[in-house]
Amino acid sequence: MASPRSGATRPGDRRARSRPSLQGIADLPARDRAYHDLRYRILTGRLAPGTTLLETELAALLSLSRTPVREATIRLAEEGLIAIRPRHGITVRSLTLNDVRDILDVLSALEIRAVELVARRGLARADHDRLLHLMDRMERATEAGDIAQWSEMDDDFHSTVAGLCGNDRLLSTLDEYWSQQYRPRMMIVPLRPKPTQSNIEHRRIVEALAAGDVEAARLAQQQHRARADRQQLDLLRDRLADGADRA
Amino acid sequence: MASPRSGATRPGDRRARSRPSLQGIADLPARDRAYHDLRYRILTGRLAPGTTLLETELAALLSLSRTPVREATIRLAEEGLIAIRPRHGITVRSLTLNDVRDILDVLSALEIRAVELVARRGLARADHDRLLHLMDRMERATEAGDIAQWSEMDDDFHSTVAGLCGNDRLLSTLDEYWSQQYRPRMMIVPLRPKPTQSNIEHRRIVEALAAGDVEAARLAQQQHRARADRQQLDLLRDRLADGADRA
DNA sequence: CCGGCGAATAACGTATACACTATTCATGGC
């Protein structure tokens, strides 16, 4: 990513919301392999929230020495995925409902700004077509009741839009917060009702973008996120009601 | 900071926009001392933009071994203050006008969200009084033509407001971006005209906060930042016109 | 039986050592 950050995130990836993956990290330095490997395990639940490991144990797990593992964990801690408590271990952070709310509050603010920037820059024909195509597919998935696939495409949609904003720092921070809400977001996929409202709102957003109407785009995105975030928090509350109070 | 980040930023500091300082870092671990020391030197210009040093040289400069210095530089690179180019050195980042624009675009989006949150939470009497007091002093400084002091209080004002938002992650990210624009902001202080318009806008913001009017607060903050950022970029462009094209 | 004090231990923070590789400089060929 041509971002201000140093450590390569994923080579040649210009989009926020990179779905967890280990593609193409084989020849990266050990520190970056450790970072991506751990991030992947955390986001996919292979390292469950609450899991606590010592530096030495993590190093053994990854077959590395403590040095690159330390550097990776510092980065992951900065990004909010783990908590480092010296002599108590490195813990995969679990999130309370309030944590998720805070994360979404930042995420949505950033995404709104991204959409404003896209509207200001204008939408190229190819990008517009791509979004229209995506929305068609999302609507078909909705009718077919395939919420899981819809959810993936929803990520893709917002990621694609944000990716057009032209502000790498914004994308970088967006990606950081997106990572933080990835697990809770996945948790509630099976609970989602048919996202007909989201589909409508997506159309409104793209229309505003195509028209280059910054204010309309801001409003559409803001309302979309406000409603979607409220729904996500509600579903998460239900989900957390049976079980622990953390995700 | 009771933030998601691991490395102590400044012990017991609950505000964003911590003015560069080395208070109370004496007994922190070497890695954190290195981080704060370098950050301080960069923000205050003691390490000028473009300065390039090798890991070994930095370690010697700080009288530490490479390990804690490396960990500090990784963090500073993540925060956008330095660029690490292996075998070419660690360079204090200099910013183009476009960089500053990108930074301000993120910063203002975050600050707008912070203000919305404050409005939603409501303004305690003590905080309201404090802001009123600050605004009085800023207006007196304006009349007295003491722009430098006004600028400091302006930081204080926005920092205080943001600090009331109740979202530590937001504050953390806000602080990161605030650091990035600190130097360019300082550069143009001597060029600023009397900030009478800002003073008026501050009153509007606080009124909306006191009324708990989220939408009015958002609008007031948005307009304030849009105008102030535009002014800052204009002044910076002038400033950069005579000299290099980077800050 | 519980609580506090102290020694043992082990985890971490930092320093250092080592090996790899990118860069540079010099030499030789074109």
Added chain:
DNA sequence: GCCATGAATAGTGTATACGTTATTCGCCGG
């Protein structure tokens, strides 16, 4: 004279070693 090729070099990435200190466990006293 310039470019390319190779060896020298030095900076970094990683491993490891070491010292400090927080935590834990056991023992003793209350």
